[in-house]
Amino acid sequence: GAGVSQSPSNKVTEKGKDVELRCDPISGHTALYWYRQRLGQGLEFLIYFQGNSAPDKSGLPSDRFSAERTGESVSTLTIQRTQQEDSAVYLCASSSRTGGSGYTFGSGTRLTVV
């Protein structure tokens, strides 16, 4: 596609429920990143996928968070047993393997846990 697509754009969920967020990267981009942006704060790195290599999960805040990626395409970020502190915008970005200029971000999923 022309850009990074994320769905849903907004999600309101009850505390304790599981949620799944989706990211469609730019076609041909082998690297994919998930970031979290809390209100008034910078972007926090969550997880990184590069081709078929093992993902870098060092930014995941707890074992309630997990992510998968199918080959070099779609990725899903799953948050189990959501808590109010999980409320944030979850941003996905992709880039080509050779890096060069910075990533291309999607518009994000705004998650609200009530």
Add this chain to the structure above:
Amino acid sequence: QKEVEQDPGPLSVPEGAIVSLNCTYSNSAFQYFMWYRQYSRKGPELLMYTYSSGNKEDGRFTAQVDKSSKYISLFIRDSQPSDSATYLCAMRQGNTGTASKLTFGTGTRLQVML
């Protein structure tokens, strides 16, 4: 202490003013420096990308990197109301693998007034 420090603002300037935005950082391993612009409810959009120390100009925007001082700047000339957004500095150590993760500042909110 955060790895990247950025004044959150808000910064209000009249139309036509020169705007100066800055970040400091503590990790001397950072080699690649970026500025992103983020409009409300949108993902960050890459504005400027610089490798190592030096200046880079693109239209009304100039990015400066001083690695000896661990200090980066973004200048906006002839600022316009459409420049009103949050500006995020970001940096990384390398282009591939774990080194390609971006570390962000908290962002500076800029408002350009008519």
